[in-house]
Amino acid sequence: MTAPNWRDNLQRRGGFWRHGRWYDLHLDRRMPLALPMLEELVAALPPLDADTAVCDLACGTGNAALTLLSAYPDVQLTLLDADEDLLATARDKIAEFEEDRALTVTTLAATMPTDGDPIPGGPYDVVLATLALHAIIGHDVDPGEAESRYELLLRGIGDSLTAGGHLLVGDHVGTLGLYRQLKAMDRAGFVDVDCAWRQDDFFVAGGRIPD
Numbered sequence: 001m002t003a004p005n006w007r008d009n010l011q012r013r014g015g016f017w018r019h020g021r022w023y024d025l026h027l028d029r030r031m032p033l034a035l036p037m038l039e040e041l042v043a044a045l046p047p048l049d050a051d052t053a054v055c056d057l058a059c060g061t062g063n064a065a066l067t068l069l070s071a072y073p074d075v076q077l078t079l080l081d082a083d084e085d086l087l088a089t090a091r092d093k094i095a096e097f098e099e100d101r102a103l104t105v106t107t108l109a110a111t112m113p114t115d116g117d118p119i120p121g122g123p124y125d126v127v128l129a130t131l132a133l134h135a136i137i138g139h140d141v142d143p144g145e146a147e148s149r150y151e152l153l154l155r156g157i158g159d160s161l162t163a164g165g166h167l168l169v170g171d172h173v174g175t176l177g178l179y180r181q182l183k184a185m186d187r188a189g190f191v192d193v194d195c196a197w198r199q200d201d202f203f204v205a206g207g208r209i210p211d
């Protein structure tokens, strides 16, 4: 089989982001703030008990899941992604980490609806969305359109959460600015909406559903 053309690696916005191994090899090189963002996101969480149901939404190769499990290995974790190949990479990575730990991890090949419907497999107590919301919304969407799409998506996420449940978002701005994302969370029914960390274009933000 012919390999993809290496020149796709050399373009300004090029690369093979849908290829799990390539993604993991290049994430830190291309986005040096992505891994610190994951650490900041886990640090921003409240302490999670063993029976906490967590969804890593659009988990890709499972980097957020792994960072979470390093801190809270007892949670009941669902890895959800539309791409079965990336999900398999995530599953392998978690299996490597598992060793003799008794993890409760479910993988779910599913598409997150963008029409306001909830996340498949819920409800969840915590949803993590790292580099995920902009990917679900789509990259080249104009800001006005993006704002309403985010609100609808966030309503669906909110409806997937238990009372008092948290959404933690780690992302870079681009599709929609951070302030507008926070406002969209507010309009979608989240409370205690705030930003925990920001460096350059990367941020960690979150909110919760009222008790």
Ligand SMILES: C[S@@+](CC[C@H](N)C(=O)[O-])C[C@H]1O[C@@H](n2cnc3c(N)ncnc32)[C@H](O)[C@@H]1O
Pocket (backbone or CB within 6 Å): 057, 058, 059, 060, 061, 062, 063, 064, 080, 081, 082, 083, 086, 110, 111, 112, 113, 129, 130, 131, 132, 135, 136
């Ligand atoms: C940039 S990757 C982020 C992966 C991972 N969360 C991380 O932090 O590295 C975006 C992911 O979103 C997934 N995705 C995009 N749209 C989706 C949808 N509607 N439902 C489920 N997954 C989706 C892609 O398959 C891809 O794995």
